[in-house]
Amino acid sequence: MADDLAIEATGLAKSYGKLKVLTGVDLRVAPGTVFSLLGPNGAGKTTAVRILATLMRPDAGTARVAGHDVVAQRHLVRRRISLTGQYAAVDGLQTGFENLRMMGRLSGLSRGAANHRAGELLERFGLTAAAHRRVGTYSGGMRRRLDLAAGLVGQPAVIFLDEPTTGLDLPSRQAMWEVIGGLVDAGVTVFLTTQYLEEADQLADRIAVVDHGRVVAEGSPAELKRRFGDQRLDLDLSSGDAWRAAFALLGDRVVQHDAERLTLGVTTDGSAAHVRSVLDEIDPHRSAVRRFSLHSATLDDVFLTLTASSSKEPAHV
The missing domain is CATH 3.40.50.300 (P-loop containing nucleotide triphosphate hydrolases)
Structure with a gap:
């Protein structure tokens, strides 16, 4: 030692x-x-x-x-x-x-x-x-x-x-x-x-x-x-069906969610290309997402990402 x-x-x-x-x-x-x-x-x-x-x-x-x-x-x-x-x-x-x-x-x-x-x-x-x-x-x-x-x-x-x-x-x-x-x-x-x-x-x-x-x-x-989501994309969905579909599709990428408010938080690198890719993935018909915003990740996001699943391997940065 x-x-x-x-x-x-x-x-x-x-x-x-x-x-x-x-x-x-x-x-x-x-x-x-x-x-x-x-x-x-x-x-x-x-x-x-x-x-x-x-x-x-x-x-x-x-x-x-x-x-x-x-x-x-x-x-x-x-x-x-x-x-x-x-x-x-x-x-x-x-x-x-x-x-x-x-x-x-x-x-x-x-x-x-x-x-x-x-x-x-x-x-x-x-x-x-x-x-x-x-x-x-x-x-x-x-x-x-x-x-x-x-x-x-x-x-x-x-x-x-x-x-x-x-x-x-x-x-x-x-x-x-x-x-x-x-x-x-x-x-x-x-x-x-x-x-x-x-x-x-x-x-x-x-x-x-x-x-x-x-x-x-x-x-x-x-x-x-930085390692577990330098930026967070917050999504406001248009309906319960749209929220459930997006939640299922995004899976482990979701770091915050509120079914009553129809909101989801998703990890992103903050680039316009990645934000556009996520929006296209969950809302190809431009009807599921009412609005979105980009925020710097917090320790809350890190904590939720790391403890969401006990199957993750240890990570050191």
């Missing part, structure tokens, strides 16, 4: 009885970057995080985090990582300062050092004004920021964020994005799972898409969008 990687996993496999959750996952994460793991519910994202964070042993495969084996050296891994889950794990009866001071003392800091670190983190996360308020009075976004701050008391090299902005409104999510960006600027490696694809697009240097327990594609957001 490479010593210059923050995270490296090879052939990770995990089953629960007869249910295979991971079936040979390979991951490589450079230090000081944001790596995002995407996938539908049940794809194995949280299981992968739990293995890498030493909370679960793999059935097969190997992994190293911050230079240490997650099974044989899990105590060393735990000294170098932080894990923040979907729900804030802070004490609502204590103040923000008291929460962070407690974490500092539990991490082995002296009373003075714990007080200093708590104040430093409260300022860094924009919580100084609320430092001596009971956490139970905090908003959801403030609690998430405090939870992330608590995970940084020990100055970890790698932070695992498992859907850290779930349930937050857009302003709170954007505030968390700024915090995560600041962590990377400070040299921390962030391993992120999220259900918000625009979040991965905004933050991630590199993305892996996992489906049915295996990685089906990996690359930067821009690379994935």
Whole structure:
């Protein structure tokens, strides 16, 4: 395994009885970057995080985090990582300062050092004004920021964020994005799972898409969008019959569809020749398509394309 990687996993496999959750996952994460793991519910994202964070042993495969084996050296891994889950794990009866001071003392800091670190983190996360308020009075976004701050008391090299902005409104999510960006600027490696694809697009240097327990594609957001549909042709069909006929004809090329609105989204290279070819294919009599428009592909398009069928072979770009 490479010593210059923050995270490296090879052939990770995990089953629960007869249910295979991971079936040979390979991951490589450079230090000081944001790596995002995407996938539908049940794809194995949280299981992968739990293995890498030493909370679960793999059935097969190997992994190293911050230079240490997650099974044989899990105590060393735990000294170098932080894990923040979907729900804030802070004490609502204590103040923000008291929460962070407690974490500092539990991490082995002296009373003075714990007080200093708590104040430093409260300022860094924009919580100084609320430092001596009971956490139970905090908003959801403030609690998430405090939870992330608590995970940084020990100055970890790698932070695992498992859907850290779930349930937050857009302003709170954007505030968390700024915090995560600041962590990377400070040299921390962030391993992120999220259900918000625009979040991965905004933050991630590199993305892996996992489906049915295996990685089906990996690359930067821009690379994935170029590889799996740099442009999307949106079609507005004239009737239900026309919509069904076009949907059946286009097959795997469809990346978005809405039967009620009679719309379809199709991958295209964006050229006039290809757009004309698609229109001629599905509407030779010029009566099925009412209107069309061309858009840049999004990660939503990539995600839907990659997870639409479990029979696709893994693709790396």
